Amino acid sequence: KNEVEQSPQNLTAQEGEFITINCSYSVGISALHWLQQHPGGGIVSLFMLSSGKKKHGRLIATINIQEKHSSLHITASHPRDSAVYICAVQGAKGGADGLTFGKGTHLIIQP
Amino acid sequence: NAGVMQNPRHLVRRRGQEARLRCSPMKGHSHVYWYRQLPEEGLKFMVYLQKENIIDESGMPKERFSAEFPKEGPSILRIQQVVRGDSAAYFCASSPGLPPMSYEQYFGPGTRLTVT
Numbered sequence: 242k243n244e245v246e247q248s249p250q251n252l253t254a255q256e257g258e259f260i261t262i263n264c265s266y267s268v269g270i271s272a273l274h275w276l277q278q279h280p281g282g283g284i285v286s287l288f289m290l291s292s293g294k295k296k297h298g299r300l301i302a303t304i305n306i307q308e309k310h311s312s313l314h315i316t317a318s319h320p321r322d323s324a325v326y327i328c329a330v331q332g333a334k335g336g337a338d339g340l341t342f343g344k345g346t347h348l349i350i351q352p
Numbered sequence: 353n354a355g356v357m358q359n360p361r362h363l364v365r366r367r368g369q370e371a372r373l374r375c376s377p378m379k380g381h382s383h384v385y386w387y388r389q390l391p392e393e394g395l396k397f398m399v400y401l402q403k404e405n406i407i408d409e410s411g412m413p414k415e416r417f418s419a420e421f422p423k424e425g426p427s428i429l430r431i432q433q434v435v436r437g438d439s440a441a442y443f444c445a446s447s448p449g450l451p452p453m454s455y456e457q458y459f460g461p462g463t464r465l466t467v468t
Contacts (some may be wrong), residue, residue, distance in 0.1 A: 272455040283461035284395075284443060291455070327395065332456055339385050339397030339408060340457065 243268040247328050247343035253348050255351055262346045264328030267309065274340060275302050276327040284327075287313070318350045339349040353377065356460035357426075357445050364466045365434050373429040373463045375438030384427040385457060386419060389441040401427060407415065434467045441465075 244267040254260055264273070275287040286293050288302040290311065293303050299318075304311040313323055325345040332338035357376040365371050377384050388397040397411040401421035412419065418432075421427040432440055441464050445457040 274457070276459070284459040286457065286459060329395070330381055339400050339411065340387070340395075341397065342387075342395040344394045 243270065243330055243332065245328055245330055245341055245343040247326075247346050249346060251347045251349075253349045253351065254318060256319060258318050258350075260318050260322070260324050262313045262328075262348070264311045264313070264343055265309055266330045266341075269306075269309075269333055270291045270330045270337070271331070271333055272331040273304055273311050274329040275311075275333070276329060278325045278327060280325075283343075285341075287326075293332065309328045311351065320352050323349050356444060356458050356461035358442075358444055358462060358463050361461060362464050362466070364468060366468055367435055368433050371431040371434050371438070371465055371467075373431075373442050373465070374424040374426040375429070375444035375446075375460055377444075378448075378458055381446035381448050381458070383447040383449040384421050385445045385447070386427075386429050387443045387445065389443065389462075391440065395443070398429070423430075431465075434465075436467050439465055439467045 246265050248263050272289050272291045274289050277285045277287050290302055290304040299316045301314040325347050327345045328343040329340040356378055372397050374391045379468045384401045384402050387395045388398055389395045399412050399419045403421055404423050405465040416432045441462045443459055445459045447457050
């Protein structure tokens, strides 16, 4: 069973700061997902990674398969980035595996 | 192309009643996953279905919970004789199930179940 750990649990930063959220997992995976959830809201898939790095706008996600570690970066953070960011991993069976989730990182960006 | 749809968005049930949650996957997606998010807890996998087949139900409680994904129509998560502990947000996600996109999961808006 995969254990997914995220850090930090809570993060408060000022608008414009560079944000890093980390995720580590214990067992080999087929893919890693970064998700965003606003309070009381739905879940938006930000990235799915199996290797390397992906960038979308101000968001960057990286993964190191050997170290079983991924990071989500937000550049030039904005109050609208305030949300819970969740790391989730998909097991070795790929699509046949449901996701295993971290507990999430509560991010608040103050103006 | 409409996204994943779930209904109802909010559902209130009294203890002992049945709850039926519906999930319509994205067009062309034949794989559905159900997840539960208990208050102040993380998301947990419940069940993975393909059309007319349950592939993995290892996350489903052994009693009162069932899921189906018929040939026609939405996937249904059914909770019989609900108890207060069933109050949670239930999310479904759909996937095309075909490489290389087979790992992509698209989430619905969720159904928030409250048991009174």
